[in-house]
Amino acid sequence: MAASDAQNGVSSIRHAFGNVLAFFILLLIGVLAFSIRLFSVIKYESVIHEFDPYFNYRVTQFLTKNGIYDFWNWFDDRTWYPLGRVIGGTVYPGLTLTAGTLWWILNSLNIPLSVETVCVFTAPIFSAFASWATYLLTKEVKGAGAGLTAAVLLAMVPSYISRSVAGSYDNEAVAIFALIFTFYLYIKTLNTGSLFYATLNSIAYFYMVCSWGGYTFIINLIPMHVLLCIVTGRYSSRLYIAYAPLVVLGTLLASLVPVVGFNAVMTSEHFASFLVFIIIHVVALVYYIKGVLSPKMFKVAVALVVSVGLMLCYGGSTYSIGSIKPNKGMEWKKFKSVRSFLTSLLCDSTYASKYIPIIASVSEHQPPTWPSYFMDINVLAFLVPAGIIVRLMLVLAPAACILSGIALSQAFDVFTRSIKLQLPSLSDHSQVDAGVASPESVVPNDSVKMDKSEDTSKERTSKKSKKKEKEPVEKPLSKSQIKKRLLVLPLETSVIAIILLVLLGAFYVVHSVWAAAEAYSAPSIVLTSHSHDGLHVFDDFREAYAWLSHNTEVDDKVASWWDYGYQTTAMANRTVIVDNNTWNNTHIATVGTAMSSPEKAAWEIFHSLDVKYVLVVFGGLVGYPSDDINKFLWMVRIGGGVFPHIKEPDYLRDGQYRIDSMGTPTMLNCLMYKLSYYRFVETDGKAFDRVRRTEIGKKYFKLTHFEEVFTTHHWMVRIYKLKPPKNRIRGKTKKSKSKTSSKPASKRKGLKRNPF
Amino acid sequence: MKSGMMRSNLLLFIFPIVLAFVFLSSTVLSASDLILAKVDRRIDLTSQIVRITASLKVENAGSDVVSEILLSFPENQAKHLAYLKATLSEGKGKVKTSSGVGLPIEAIHPKDVPPALTIYSVSLPKGLGKGRSLTLDVLAVYTHILQPFPEKINQADIQLLLFQESAQYLSPYAVKAQSLTVKLPDARIESYSKLENAKLQGSELKYGPYENLPPFSFLPIVIHFENNQPFAVAKELVREIEISHWGNVQVTEHYDIIHAGAQSKGEFSRLDYQTKPYLRGASAFRHLVAKLPPRAHSVYYRDEIGNISTSSLWGDSKKTELEIEPRYPMFGGWKIAFTIGYGLPLQDFLFGLDGKRFLNITFGAPINELVIDNLFVKVVLPEGSKDISVSVPFPVKEWQETKISHLDIVGRPVVVLEKNNVVPEHNEHFQVYYKFNSLSMLREPLMLISGFFFLFVACIVYSHADISISKSSASYMAKLQWDEVQATIQQVHGIINRCLTAHDKLETSLHELSRTGDVQACKATRKSVDSSLKELSKELKQPLAFLQSSPQAAQILPKVEELVTKERELQEKLILKHTTAVEGYEKKLGGREIENRIASYQQKITALRREIDDLMDLIDEI
Numbered sequence A: 001m002a003a004s005d006a007q008n009g010v011s012s013i014r015h016a017f018g019n020v021l022a023f024f025i026l027l028l029i030g031v032l033a034f035s036i037r038l039f040s041v042i043k044y045e046s047v048i049h050e051f052d053p054y055f056n057y058r059v060t061q062f063l064t065k066n067g068i069y070d071f072w073n074w075f076d077d078r079t080w081y082p083l084g085r086v087i088g089g090t091v092y093p094g095l096t097l098t099a100g101t102l103w104w105i106l107n108s109l110n111i112p113l114s115v116e117t118v119c120v121f122t123a124p125i126f127s128a129f130a131s132w133a134t135y136l137l138t139k140e141v142k143g144a145g146a147g148l149t150a151a152v153l154l155a156m157v158p159s160y161i162s163r164s165v166a167g168s169y170d171n172e173a174v175a176i177f178a179l180i181f182t183f184y185l186y187i188k189t190l191n192t193g194s195l196f197y198a199t200l201n202s203i204a205y206f207y208m209v210c211s212w213g214g215y216t217f218i219i220n221l222i223p224m225h226v227l228l229c230i231v232t233g234r235y236s237s238r239l240y241i242a243y244a245p246l247v248v249l250g251t252l253l254a255s256l257v258p259v260v261g262f263n264a265v266m267t268s269e270h271f272a273s274f275l276v277f278i279i280i281h282v283v284a285l286v287y288y289i290k291g292v293l294s295p296k297m298f299k300v301a302v303a304l305v306v307s308v309g310l311m312l313c314y315g316g317s318t319y320s321i322g323s324i325k326p327n328k329g330m331e332w333k334k335f336k337s338v339r340s341f342l343t344s345l346l347c348d349s350t351y352a353s354k355y356i357p358i359i360a361s362v363s364e365h366q367p368p369t370w371p372s373y374f375m376d377i378n379v380l381a382f383l384v385p386a387g388i389i390v391r392l393m394l395v396l397a398p399a400a401c402i403l404s405g406i407a408l409s410q411a412f413d414v415f416t417r418s419i420k421l422q423l424p425s426l427s428d429h430s431q432v433d434a435g436v437a438s439p440e441s442v443v444p445n446d447s448v449k450m451d452k453s454e455d456t457s458k459e460r461t462s463k464k465s466k467k468k469e470k471e472p473v474e475k476p477l478s479k480s481q482i483k484k485r486l487l488v489l490p491l492e493t494s495v496i497a498i499i500l501l502v503l504l505g506a507f508y509v510v511h512s513v514w515a516a517a518e519a520y521s522a523p524s525i526v527l528t529s530h531s532h533d534g535l536h537v538f539d540d541f542r543e544a545y546a547w548l549s550h551n552t553e554v555d556d557k558v559a560s561w562w563d564y565g566y567q568t569t570a571m572a573n574r575t576v577i578v579d580n581n582t583w584n585n586t587h588i589a590t591v592g593t594a595m596s597s598p599e600k601a602a603w604e605i606f607h608s609l610d611v612k613y614v615l616v617v618f619g620g621l622v623g624y625p626s627d628d629i630n631k632f633l634w635m636v637r638i639g640g641g642v643f644p645h646i647k648e649p650d651y652l653r654d655g656q657y658r659i660d661s662m663g664t665p666t667m668l669n670c671l672m673y674k675l676s677y678y679r680f681v682e683t684d685g686k687a688f689d690r691v692r693r694t695e696i697g698k699k700y701f702k703l704t705h706f707e708e709v710f711t712t713h714h715w716m717v718r719i720y721k722l723k724p725p726k727n728r729i730r731g732k733t734k735k736s737k738s739k740t741s742s743k744p745a746s747k748r749k750g751l752k753r754n755p756f
Numbered sequence B: 001m002k003s004g005m006m007r008s009n010l011l012l013f014i015f016p017i018v019l020a021f022v023f024l025s026s027t028v029l030s031a032s033d034l035i036l037a038k039v040d041r042r043i044d045l046t047s048q049i050v051r052i053t054a055s056l057k058v059e060n061a062g063s064d065v066v067s068e069i070l071l072s073f074p075e076n077q078a079k080h081l082a083y084l085k086a087t088l089s090e091g092k093g094k095v096k097t098s099s100g101v102g103l104p105i106e107a108i109h110p111k112d113v114p115p116a117l118t119i120y121s122v123s124l125p126k127g128l129g130k131g132r133s134l135t136l137d138v139l140a141v142y143t144h145i146l147q148p149f150p151e152k153i154n155q156a157d158i159q160l161l162l163f164q165e166s167a168q169y170l171s172p173y174a175v176k177a178q179s180l181t182v183k184l185p186d187a188r189i190e191s192y193s194k195l196e197n198a199k200l201q202g203s204e205l206k207y208g209p210y211e212n213l214p215p216f217s218f219l220p221i222v223i224h225f226e227n228n229q230p231f232a233v234a235k236e237l238v239r240e241i242e243i244s245h246w247g248n249v250q251v252t253e254h255y256d257i258i259h260a261g262a263q264s265k266g267e268f269s270r271l272d273y274q275t276k277p278y279l280r281g282a283s284a285f286r287h288l289v290a291k292l293p294p295r296a297h298s299v300y301y302r303d304e305i306g307n308i309s310t311s312s313l314w315g316d317s318k319k320t321e322l323e324i325e326p327r328y329p330m331f332g333g334w335k336i337a338f339t340i341g342y343g344l345p346l347q348d349f350l351f352g353l354d355g356k357r358f359l360n361i362t363f364g365a366p367i368n369e370l371v372i373d374n375l376f377v378k379v380v381l382p383e384g385s386k387d388i389s390v391s392v393p394f395p396v397k398e399w400q401e402t403k404i405s406h407l408d409i410v411g412r413p414v415v416v417l418e419k420n421n422v423v424p425e426h427n428e429h430f431q432v433y434y435k436f437n438s439l440s441m442l443r444e445p446l447m448l449i450s451g452f453f454f455l456f457v458a459c460i461v462y463s464h465a466d467i468s469i470s471k472s473s474a475s476y477m478a479k480l481q482w483d484e485v486q487a488t489i490q491q492v493h494g495i496i497n498r499c500l501t502a503h504d505k506l507e508t509s510l511h512e513l514s515r516t517g518d519v520q521a522c523k524a525t526r527k528s529v530d531s532s533l534k535e536l537s538k539e540l541k542q543p544l545a546f547l548q549s550s551p552q553a554a555q556i557l558p559k560v561e562e563l564v565t566k567e568r569e570l571q572e573k574l575i576l577k578h579t580t581a582v583e584g585y586e587k588k589l590g591g592r593e594i595e596n597r598i599a600s601y602q603q604k605i606t607a608l609r610r611e612i613d614d615l616m617d618l619i620d621e622i
Helices: A002-043 A052-072 A096-110 A115-142 A144-155 A158-164 A173-190 A196-211 A215-231 A237-254 A266-292 A295-323 A332-345 A349-355 A369-375 A393-422 A450-461 A479-485 A491-519 A539-549 A562-572 A584-596 A601-608 A629-643 A665-669 A671-677 A730-742 A746-752 B002-026 B270-275 B438-464 B474-516 B518-549 B557-586 B593-622
Strands: A529-530 A535-536 A558-559 A614-617 A706-711 A717-722 B036-042 B052-060 B066-076 B082-089 B105-108 B117-128 B133-142 B160-166 B174-183 B189-192 B198-201 B202-213 B220-226 B232-244 B248-259 B290-292 B297-303 B313-317 B320-324 B334-344 B350-353 B356-362 B372-378 B387-392 B397-403 B410-420 B429-435
Touching: A002 A115, A002 A144, A002 A158, A002 A491, A052 A096, A052 A562, A052 B133, A096 A115, A096 A173, A115 A144, A115 A158, A115 A173, A115 A393, A144 A393, A158 A173, A158 A393, A158 A491, A173 A196, A173 A237, A196 A215, A196 A237, A215 A237, A215 A266, A237 A266, A266 A295, A393 A491, A393 B270, A479 B593, A539 A614, A539 A706, A539 A717, A539 B334, A562 A614, A584 A601, A584 A629, A584 A671, A584 B105, A601 A671, A601 A717, A614 A671, A629 A671, A665 A671, A671 A706, A671 A717, A706 B270, A706 B290, A746 B297, B052 B066, B052 B202, B082 B105, B082 B117, B117 B133, B198 B297, B232 B356, B270 B518, B320 B334, B334 B387, B372 B397, B387 B410, B410 B429, B474 B557, B474 B593, B518 B557, B557 B593
Parallel strands: A558 A614, B036 B174, B232 B372
Antiparallel strands: A529 A535, A614 A717, A706 A717, B036 B052, B052 B133, B066 B117, B082 B133, B105 B117, B160 B220, B174 B202, B189 B220, B198 B202, B232 B248, B248 B334, B290 B320, B297 B334, B313 B320, B350 B356, B356 B429, B372 B410, B387 B429, B397 B410
């Protein structure tokens, strides 16, 4: 007895030791997840990245400055001039509120960090949370070992890094955490049947709804799982507890988010959950009645209920189909995300590009290529037994990590066990000696020893589930061991396999670190290039924004293609016509039309929009490929989609987009061409465009309605000012103005009737 | 034609001033016996800041001892006057030992002086006796006194400036002899007032000498010249100097700069600026140089949208030079805002004196030739500083604030000094005295340590405490019971496991037997195993009884009972097998025969074993 007590003590110490070890491993995983995302800060600087994060940053600034109530009621007049935008009602507030709360807590603890710093580091912090959530989820599914492996994998999966490096202050950064955590709580509820966890699950779902439009992913996947469970006959009260509160509470909470509101019950994405909600109640009722009635009575009841139920379902479905509203009135961004989500699910991005050019023009909505698939999840691709290729890399990544975590930990488990079984010298167990073939054993080896070796493996890799760790050390041969023995592989094979696995893991780590350092760290507002005389920095965007912010009037309106809208409002603090929240296609089309029109027509459009400055991005001098000339066809397409006088073929020579001497006259006379190449020829005498690798078509021209007011150091951003209307034509414009103002909504029509 | 027009323009706005002085010269200030025997004036127009140095040789021709000397400035100069310093110059000839300490100066308003004149009075350290003379060096620094003309220029134009002065020294005293030298930048001189004895030598313009001038002589001159020096003016500069007793003085400077020269109009063409920077963009400045104290470290240069990468830093033991380039070239009227920050070693700037500490650091901005319209110097002292006093060599507005920074509780005292119209001459050291207890330094680390300590304690308490709300509720009791049942099952599980181990011992003893043939040892093993098994079965009784009594265990009880019976069966079979085998050996039967005999048992044993394993797993999973 004393001996057994001592053993129990040893095992509990070992158990505690395992826990502490697991805790420290998790801590290190968190540190890893955080620090691998700091490449951008170290290599560049602590700055907000790209486009959307600038908007989120601006909203956070507003929130921290004006408080939550002003935030909900914020009507932003700095964008979408003259329409404006109701920010509070059209934005997913999760990220902003999270960062705002973080900032508030830090400041109330007298740690005066700037809002920018908090925003920059929100994504890495939540990546650490996400990897911990992955641990919890995988542990709930498969055990602590698999959990730790999955957490490590998620901590550095490139696909997730791409959206959560420091400075990438975007919805996805917190949403992935929310997603994984919601799934964890769902599984936890399933496993425990506790209403407490069910409530937590609803709250986690609420957080997810707050954070990202991708919440539809959860509200479709969980019903699918529930349905599958019911179909395969695994209905239980725990399933009911896991699902029913989620739908009721979750939907109620979701509709509290202004941007979702009644969409939570009125749009098609949510119907699956309601349908399954009905089904699960029917099934629950059936189970109850089955328990109450005798088998004979039950059969009668089934017949009755099925017929009535079918009728009800039919009625209900016709009603719900009738109440589906078309999405037109919805916020465009959401529409876009949902649509892209659906289209990408269907692997059919041609649909979008055919009908809604603006969706297709977003690079995120292009179908991924194999290289990018490999790039994003790397070796995990081999470990995941699925081959769906959709642009859902981000959502796919956690799943891939969890599956690979399970696969890896199982593989290691098998291989290390085989090695340990076959290397008796590893063990110093002295109960019996080896050598005699035991009758039941296939492998002629010592069997009792494996307890010890198993325990060492527990310590070393924490691959054993907690439950098993509780078992006493002294454990005889059992069936599972026999089974394990049956699984034993030859020594050489296991060693080689382990080496290969380690190599694979190392390759994954190397790739992830490379991806984090090289591929995904660039903030995209600062560009660098390595030349023979060292690093060269292209900081033209901020140069232009700083110029706008300091040297123009506060209420001046700046027109640019929508890509630069968020940055202009956030960095230059000037009113823009369109921005990255592409909710109004017509407005964007107006700007697209202006850019594709000749100078005079463009001037009229811009003047009617009260624009004072026009900003274009031009990469021809230094070879920056994503400039406005390369995006120009989208402007033509989007503009032409609303204003039919803009025709794409007018800009194409034999179906080819060119700006050299073979370019069409329409192309060479449009505003975008002129603003981009104004006096470009004088730089080198030939006007050689380094992006298009050609000399431009029309080299010498003058601007009559615009004047250059600023061009950045590398010519990447050029800002033009609209010349004031000439005295001579004043009467004419007045007349046309009075005409347009006399008719309501004739501005757009007037544009449509544009003579060009 | 053009210049003619300009001249008439100039005359137009000089006229009222002249008028004022014609008017003034008739009035006579309080009779004074002082005579300025010799006045040498030098005007430096090479930068945007105008410095006029006048060396006055003052003689007392009267009989009374004079203890103060009056300096007069016309209104248009007085409102631009940023800095005025008078020093006594001793010695003769070229070897002048000018003592650095300025004499006290105050503005006075004598009744009989018209408002167009501002009078400053310089107090002499000791009175000037009859017939004695002394030399006074007066340095007056002006800002915003150079007027761009024309006011708006194109990118390609050069910047032309106007400067007005009096060729004769305006003084309440009679001047015996005076001369004026104007130093101009090495560039074009558009025009200057061509008086009788005006001479232009290279870039130096000389007026005079003039002799025997009555008090308040005035002879206006106007100079119109090119100057492309940076006209960097900080509309506002906030310098925050934060003292950390851990060894660092952190200086953060927020600049809000404008190019205050001629306004730029029309297009800005980067092409022109890049291809011919000195022709097309001469009036713009592209960089500023800041002279930081030696051993400055962690220098940064950024603005509100991030780091600005165009800067360079070099230094030696005497100074650190930081060249900063704004994000864009600064043309006339363009504005920019940025922040410079750097750390300085504490021991270079903080000293102790009589139990007090004092910070000794420069007042103005480190940037060369920068005019600051509004300067705020904020000295952030460590939390808990007391008895704060400030000593600044010139008048400033002063008040105190509190700043709450990292881990502060009551906040740090901040001394704010405000001064308008600051020029590089104000870069003098000032002192902030305060008392601070070194032990207070440990407060923040201790706070952190105790914070973490309490966090861990809270974790420990949480993990050891039972925080159920209701200890008597049914579900809580059920949970407790269930825990007990589980523990018991675990116990049963352990016992069965030990039984199985005992069985294994039997098996191994058989193997031993087959190898060595030592029947006695085998029997001994059996005996010991037998007894241990009996003990175990006794041990098993108590938990089984508990399980039978507990309602919570109703579900699991049949399985456990089945397990126990199966185990008994297995035990019997094993003993049987063992006995048979041992008997076989005793009878010296062949190995094959023994195996045949025990084969039937063996089958059953394997089957039972498997069943037991299944049951064990099942129970284990609960």
